[in-house]
Amino acid sequence: MQLTLEFGGGLELLCNSVKIHTVDVEPKAEEKKLTMKHLLSWVHTNLIKERPEMFLKGDTVRPGVLVLINDCDWELSGQLDTVLEDKDVVVFISTLHGG
């Protein structure tokens, strides 16, 4: 299924400084649905080119990273268990502290 993935707040530096990625991701063979849990590991394998610890910690994103699915905090849709649909837009953004 087609997804748009966006990286911001400095996370794009982990994927060759490209902010927007249009990708095709399929659910695991034994599962019918594509969950955020699977997407995170897909991103880790396919998009993150350096310092993966700046993106992931354990099986989820590191502290300080907001995950937004169709402009909504993933906390509101079930975090790792969120089921993705075709054409969803997933944004990974690192919080900024500068001023």
Next chain:
Amino acid sequence: MDSNGVSSASDIRREIASLEAAKAQIEDRISTLQAQLSNCSSNGRAKEEIEENRFSAPSPTETISDGQLSADMIYRYSRHLLLPSFGVEAQANLLKASVLVIGAGGLGSPALLYLAACGVGRVGIVDHDVVELNNLHRQIIHTEAYIGRSKVESAAAACRAINSTVQIVEHKEAFRTSNAVEIMSKYDIVVDATDNVPSRYMISDCCVVLGKPLISGAALGLEGQLTVYNYNGGPCYRCLFPTPPPTTACQRCADSGVLGVVPGIIGCLQALEAIKVAGAIGEPLSGRMLLFDALSARIRIVKIRGRSLQCEACGENTTLTPQKFRDFDYEKFTQSPLSTSPLKLNLLPTNARITSKEYNERNIKGEAHVLVDVRPSHHYKIISLPKSLNIPLASLEARLWEISAALGRDEGDKTENDGSSASLYVICRRGNDSQRAVEYLHKMGFTSAKDIVGGLESWANDVDPKFPTY
């Protein structure tokens, strides 16, 4: 031409310096007098209000009792009053409100200018820093004349120059747990315009303890973020970020750079949100976050989680009290310092390091050596030492052969002279990355590699005062 009229450059400079000093003194005196005046007029206003109540006669002087604005106020704020969705009520609310702006930097500059201009009754400014030349591209409230002077004084003078009817309160100190409750309790609304992680947790917690809405903005590079915390049952900073980010994920403007107008835009939006909260109009950005990407000209507003019942600051079972807040160690919690002083690593034994002075002496003596500059290439393009080889730390591994080649070449030249091999020195901006590089080089067999302590900054301080710093 009259020879008396011709002065040497040094005379002119001396006169400029003495005039600048006199000007600074006069400006100081004006700020003090203005502060006194605003205290007098607020006392006077209270008196007039009593008089007015007694005789129930309309007062011709400035008063905002019963939502009545003085003639001067009506004229000054007329364009606000003409807005049907703002009007006299919201303006009267602003005039009665007080806003504390923490940080008079890139975000605080425009926020303060607009808050003073729009007539917020009392504006407090907290900062401990002084104005520096490299602030001026973004911290637009400050001017060249204030370089070396307190940011709070500078910002206060600018605000008073725009609107002498608002009370500007100067807090020339760092915002710490020891003074936070006392300072913040005197204000209705807080604007977080700071630049570091521990301050953001500390300010949010203090707002929770005191029940103040928090207008939080951040900017770095070409991106900005904005939201309103602890407002109307909405989340606080800890609801969103219960665990602090790793220190390596916290970039500073002084290291990563920032396009001046980006914090300017976010600071303006912070003023807007503060005005909405103070004026009791519209829908403040609570439970939502604005993400700004300057390069692609994209603004995205996203829905964020609500208040977390498990939140350690504002949740159901919170134990956060003013006393607990005062005792909390925010630097330890976030593993980063409250002040933005740059990191100073000490990774290497002293025999693997030399000072910039020593390097200079060896270079003058003609010692055969290779100087590797491990800064990113866009830093190297700003300024570099002659004959240095730029291999950014990130690509060091892949480009070791270049160092071997350079050493071999120099060694070759040298063996013809006295048979000793070339030395290897590593430099960076401040002397942290050069240590990391030397550590790696030692592991890879370049055992003679030494880092130059304090990097190009120490070169500028100790060897060549004309060498540009950034």
